[in-house]
Every structure is written in C-alpha cells, then in structure tokens.
Amino acid sequence: MSFDQIAWPRRTDRLTIRPATASDLPAVFAVRSLPEVAEWMPDRPTSYDEWVLRLGGSGAFDRMLVMERGDAIVGDLYLHVENAWAQLEVREAGAGVQAEIGWSLAPAYQGQGLVTEACGELLRICFVELGVRRVVANAFADNTPSLRVMERLGMTCEARNRADSLHRDRGWLDGVTYALLREEWQT
C-alpha cells in the first residue's frame, strides 16, 4: 500500500490530514516526546535524531499521517495496510485487505473529539479508497481515552488479552483489540 493512491490533503470539519513529510517531524516529535503522550505509545523518544532514524528504519515514517488544526500540527495518525490471517492456499486473497490504525494527540488538543473526527476520515479512506475489509486498533486496556475513540468509531472490542503487553513502567498489562468490518461501517 502506498499513500500515493489517495488524494491529499483530506479535510474534516476542523482538521487537515495528510502524509507526514520530513519537515513535520520536529512538530510530531514535540508531541511524542511528552511523557503523558508517550505513556501509552510504542516508544518514548528522548533523542530527536535517534527517533528520526528509527522512524525511517522501521517503515513507521511511511505509515505516518499528520493532523493539522489551522497551522498547527496537533498529532499524528498511523495507517498500515496489512495481510489478514489466511490459510496458505488463499493467502493472496487475504493480502492487503486489513488495516491497523493508531494515533497520538497533543494534550492541549485532547478532549475535543479531534481524534475521533480524524479517524472517521481514516476509516472512510480504508474502506472506500484502499479496498480494506477490516480495520483494527490495538491499545493497552488502561488507555481509556483511546478505547473511547474506538468505541465512538463504532469498533467492537474483540479481544482482551491478559497481561500480554509489557509497559516500560507498569509491567505486564492487558491489551485490547478493537475491530470494524466494512459492512458494519456502512450501516
């Protein structure tokens, strides 16, 4: 999957969404390196240079979108099209039909429904333009604000995995997976 096949930027009521560029990264880093943001994120970057190198090396940069409110970058989105689990003989039919989404938002902008607004657009991109049939989102079960976003998006909690995810400070915590099928989204 490539973001190239989509017409950018996308506008919602209050936000502009587009693929991240190198010049966005200082602003994204400023959000991601805040302890309260990093609490539930996959990493807590401390060095800008190392973070940028990791982003490029892991492919995460290619899956990163930014959310702009006016002129300010208020957070980033994650969008990764992946393969569904399939028996070997039908693996091709299961390729590229599922997407994982994720997000982070600057604390100053939290509590206004901005992530839900942005992800509503992300779901539309997935189901209408990328031909995805299922979208999933994962989180620590204790990350209440993110779970609320998933629920507002109409996603269903399909799994709560006991002590399956290791948190840097809190130890082994439950992880949840939420999902939404295209036909559920359409109705």
Add this chain to the structure above:
Amino acid sequence: MGGDAAQDLTAFDRVSWPVRSERLAIRPPTPEDFSRLYEIRAAPGVTQWLTGAPASLEDYVERYGTPERLATTLVLEAEGAVVGDLFCAVESPWSQAEVRDRARNTLAAIGWCLDPAYTGRGYATEAAAALLRICFEDIAVRRVVAGAFADNAASVRVMEKIGMRIEGRGVRDSLHRDLGWLDGVTAAILLEEWRERHR
C-alpha cells in the same frame, strides 16, 4: 497486540527430549518423519482447519522441512507410532521499545494435529497439556497462546480442557480456503494460572 515476529529458533535446545506423558512421547522431528507426517496431513478432513494443505510429499517437505519450521515442529508418538505433530513457536510479545529485552522470547504459540485414526482417546488433550508443561517449565515462557477457527470445536475444546481461556474472537477475520471469511478465536494461559492448576 501484535508481537515481534522473530522467533526463537533455539527454544527446543532447552528441553531434554523425548518428553513423555502417560501415553505419549514428544520429540523434535527428523527427515525420516516427513513421509509419515505428510500421510497424516493427507488423511481426509485433517487439513480442514490447519494453516496449510500440502498437495504432495514434496510440497510438504518444501513447506515444513525448512530450518525455521523444523525449529517449531514436534512429533507426537503413541502406541509405538507417529500419530501427529505439534507446533510450538517461541516469540517476543508486544512491548514498549524501552523494555523490549525484558519481553524477548517470553511467549509461546502452540498448536496440534492428530491422525484421525487416533482421535477420541484424549491424545490431543494429553499432548497439548504436555506441551504447556514444556513451554512453562523447560522453555520458561510466561504466556502461551493458541489460535483456531471458531468453528473448530474439537481444538477449542482442547484449549479449554488444558486450562486456556478464550480471550478474543475476531469477527470474520480469518480466510478459509473453502468456507471464506470465518471467525477466529485466540486462547491464552499465563504461567501463574498454569501453576495454580498444577499445585
């Protein structure tokens, strides 16, 4: 949450083989096992719920004879014969980046395949229970998971019998070669839960 896909290919080195349960012996495979293991897969109905349905012995060896697959496959013996195989992949579960080392190789994913000629005797349950013991006591993981199509009632029953909890049911998340998109279930058990059952 998704784990680190890289598997620990040396996990079986930490086990002294064969491992015996009341009626079964479990050991790593050798190339001499391939034809018998393929014969089991080729029996009617066996591959219905399995990941792959090899079309020939050559196909089987090509898929399952690789070092990576051999390092996650075990042979099941009963009544003096090879009666099935087990899957056991030691992996790194999802963790935040700063503590990845602490999470490394602490998760095992298991599965089983039994010759239909030997079903109905509790061998799958006995084998899966023995495999749990291997995972927790010898390989020393802290969590074991198993996945199945939700319609695979026999396997789900085995999971529950050995003390695994159904943690997730993915709605039409798994593609079956004949039946299309079906629900998948995942089951899990933690070391402390397993210990509690075996006090």
